[in-house]
Amino acid sequence: MKNLKIKVELVLVVLAVVSVVVGCKRKPQPPLTYIPGVSKPITNEVAGFGKEGTTGIETDKTIAIPIPLPTTNEVATPLADRDLIEGMIPDRDTFKLNIIYFDFDRSSIRTSERSKLDAIAKVLKSKTETKIQIEGHCDERGTEEYNRTLGERRALAAREYLIRSGINADRIFTISYGEDKPADPGHNEEAWAKNRRDEFILLLPK
């Protein structure tokens, strides 16, 4: 009986591997226009958010680009119900030194910022009763509502990293402030670099 179960599992694994291999072979030629997060395999970066610096400005030659529907493993995890953090006490101090910074107009996690996220994941793992809110922010160089989306993408990128680090998705909440809450009110690269960030608020139970 036990043997049979193992055999069945083995067959399933083999089938899965074969289907992956077949799947790879059947893959069409790479499209001419690079679409981050769709045609790119998951390497040592956070999936779906492109490698730093590879998604530069493209020329406007392409008119109609078919938008590939996300395949199963790329469907984003829906956000947990906001009611779950109702009444929780925000603690802005614990992760004060874990603010992560982003490149201009990018939402991918820089290699240099990963250790800060790893530290956050460690705390969350040890304090299972807590939750976390991620606030995404931008510098002033994008348009306002574009930045509000960009801030959300930055918060979601950190969320994705934490989920991959083993934190349950229903413990992570996101919010975007766009460019409305700069850390530094200056109008130079030094200020902008400080403003392109995610802040992490630990949520403690009542």
Next chain:
Amino acid sequence: MKMNRTKYWASLILAVNLCFSLLGQTEQPKIVIQKWVDPSKEIPISISGFTGEVYATLKFDLEVMGCKVVSSEQASYSVEGSNNGNVQGRLFIAQTKNQLLGKAYSGGTLRDQTHAFADDIIFALTAVKGIAQTKIAFKVDFGSTSEIFISDYDGFNPIQVTRDNSIASAPSWVSGKMMLVYNSYKSGFPDIYSHELNTGIRKVIAQYSGSNISPAVSPDGKRVAMILSKAGSPNLYVANIDGTGLQRLTTTKEGESCPCWSPDGNTICFTSRASGSTALYTISSTGGQMKRLQTIGAINGTEPDWSPDGKMIAFTAQMGGFQICIVPDEGGEAQILTAGADPSWAPNSRTIIFTRNTVRGTRSLSLLDVYTKRVKDCNRMKASCSQPVWAK
């Protein structure tokens, strides 16, 4: 006897005058009115008889709507009148003294009467409804908080709409109603509300997990397009104005922003990074395939706004600073009009209100005449203002 003689002379003079003016008219060369020939040419017009605020308002209104106030010698048309107690005035063809318009106004303030007169002048000259009596809504930044305001189109008579000491942004008018839809963080999260201005009644349209941002009301006032991140990526959704019937239109991981509607309500134009770079796209408002909107000569398009006549889409390009651009609604060659961001069309499909960076970090509102490319500031607030939207 004496009276009779006066009357006799008066009628004689009148008769003679009439003869002269009739003679004058028949002998004049045919007047070519430029109004349909080249709208990019300013209409030279002279103003006399008005003073102070009435004069300044009339000049501002006429210049925003494509006129240029000049001396009576240079003018093709002349406006004459007075503002003693109320506004009254006439519009003439300068050369012939033919009267095109003669009206007196009562009620409201002198500003209101002047705006009404300006609109009547523009309608007489171009057969297009004027915009001097329209309203705008915008965001005012107070540092750590921002609130929504409305005002006359020229920035006068500002009224504060929100008082939440929170962040409020992205106002959108419900067409034909004194009602706004906007984004507010008053609950601690960015949610979308509708707000009846006369009653103050506010209703939640969207307060899902994550960010509920960038609402845009459909031209018929029945639906709202918006960006929600509840599914794990910031995508385009449409719902009824009361928040029911939510439908997801896009599923890209890279995310969407800045939706706006075509005047027939069939199409939504928005920004996406689906191709890896920031660009404009369109999609059917009931769902379907998203299509790239070609904007030759302009990149990083955001903040699209569809002209009420359906012909053009104005947007912000980002090419080392922000530029206001227009492109035909089916895409093509983009035309760069001026430096600035977040354009919103007036009901006349000719004037655009937009945000200008005056000093670094301070934003103010300006009006742009698309045909003549003339820009006029209309900021009356000391605080930084942005995200203007024109009531239609």
